[in-house]
Amino acid sequence: MTDFRPVYDPRFDNIPSDRLPELLRAMPKAELHMHIEGSLEPELIFALAQRNGVAIPYASVEDLRKAYAFTNLQSFLDIYYAGASVLLKEQDFYDMAWAYLERAAADNVVHTEMFFDPQTHTARGVAMETVVDGLHRACVDAQPKLGVSASLILCFLRHLSEEEAFETLEQALPFRDLFIGVGLDSSEVGHPPEKFARVFARCRELGLRLVAHAGEEGPPEYVWSALDVLKVERVDHGVQSAKDPALMKRLAQDRIPLTVCPLSNLKLCVFPDLSKHNLGALLDAGLVATVNSDDPAYFGGYMNQNFTQTFEATGLKVQHAWQLAANSFEGSFIDVAAKRAYVDRLNAVFASF
Ligand code: HPA
Numbered sequence: 001m002t003d004f005r006p007v008y009d010p011r012f013d014n015i016p017s018d019r020l021p022e023l024l025r026a027m028p029k030a031e032l033h034m035h036i037e038g039s040l041e042p043e044l045i046f047a048l049a050q051r052n053g054v055a056i057p058y059a060s061v062e063d064l065r066k067a068y069a070f071t072n073l074q075s076f077l078d079i080y081y082a083g084a085s086v087l088l089k090e091q092d093f094y095d096m097a098w099a100y101l102e103r104a105a106a107d108n109v110v111h112t113e114m115f116f117d118p119q120t121h122t123a124r125g126v127a128m129e130t131v132v133d134g135l136h137r138a139c140v141d142a143q144p145k146l147g148v149s150a151s152l153i154l155c156f157l158r159h160l161s162e163e164e165a166f167e168t169l170e171q172a173l174p175f176r177d178l179f180i181g182v183g184l185d186s187s188e189v190g191h192p193p194e195k196f197a198r199v200f201a202r203c204r205e206l207g208l209r210l211v212a213h214a215g216e217e218g219p220p221e222y223v224w225s226a227l228d229v230l231k232v233e234r235v236d237h238g239v240q241s242a243k244d245p246a247l248m249k250r251l252a253q254d255r256i257p258l259t260v261c262p263l264s265n266l267k268l269c270v271f272p273d274l275s276k277h278n279l280g281a282l283l284d285a286g287l288v289a290t291v292n293s294d295d296p297a298y299f300g301g302y303m304n305q306n307f308t309q310t311f312e313a314t315g316l317k318v319q320h321a322w323q324l325a326a327n328s329f330e331g332s333f334i335d336v337a338a339k340r341a342y343v344d345r346l347n348a349v350f351a352s353f
């Protein structure tokens with residue numbers, strides 16, 4: 001349940017629709033669903049591979065980019081985990097996060113809550129400290145150098161066991177102050193949220209914020225159990241919720257944010273075409289839906305590309321643009337005063353158009 005609900009000013013309806021792309025780019029926004037390992041561009045993968053002497057099974061940047069033809073989530077994850085294998089040193093994690101934060105700033109992302117997958121790295125012998133320190137150092141630099149506030153959410157890999165998630169939590173606890181919450185990602189179907197009931201209960205006791213991927217490829221039942229068993233505060237993706245009217249009602253009534261990722265859904269064939277995406281239907285049903293980039297280096301676009309391509313394909317309007325940006329602040333894990341200040345900035349940009 002969110003703690004702040006901004007209200008649309010109907011005078012913004014006077015903004016001509018031909019200015020929508022410019023408005024989408026200019027409006028301040030928060031990104032709530034982005035896997036930092038999914039921001040590794042092929043150029044950086046090659047540069048880090050060379051710097052660290054890691055062999056990768058692609059001859060060139062172009063060769064690697066050609067492999068980005070996905071048919072579903074798993075076909076993407078196989079390449080995504082291979083790409084992350086070039087990350088070894090603290091500076092590598094810093095450089096990856098910094099490259100993303102610069103792109104976020106260019107898209108007028110003023111706040112971001114970045115996912116990271118420590119198990120992808122600790123399994124290769126990289127220390128938790130190396131991962132967290134590098135990412136956190138970039139987050140600290142982002143505010144003064146880029147005007148972006150940035151925080152971290154540790155994700156457990158759901159294809160691994162709950163016991164391994166507990167071990168990961170244990171390894172991360174010395175760095176408890178460097179991340180704000182936990183999430184659940186990787187292969188969804190066959191790995192329902194309730195598999196992680198006990199580790200999420202422990203994280204809740206520790207005062208960590210809770211999110212989980214659910215309803216990306218998996219059924220509405222997974223969204224129900226993310227809410228009722230894991231007690232998450234936000235649902236990542238959640239687009240399959242539209243198949244269940246009772247669930248839609250619950251999400252709207254409890255103002256549970258959905259962090260929707262349109263270009264990801266397109267590239268992983270969750271929707272056959274961007275024009276068939278249900279973002280507009282989710283918004284029109286009163287859900288706190290947001291737009292996010294998920295794995296921007298792999299899915300063909302950062303935040304502003306997600307916004308402009310989706311609006312062009314679906315015909316969403318100025319009010320939807322405002323609602324999505326307002327929802328991103330409402331759904332974020334910052335305090336109410338900071339949310340209010342960001343929405344004031346949002347309103348000032350809309351008033352200037
Ligand atoms: O979209 C995703 N879904 C599940 N796991 C992921 N890990 C990175 N991106 C994703």
Ligand SMILES: [Zn+2]
Nearest residue numbers: 035185236294
């Ligand atoms: Zn994701």
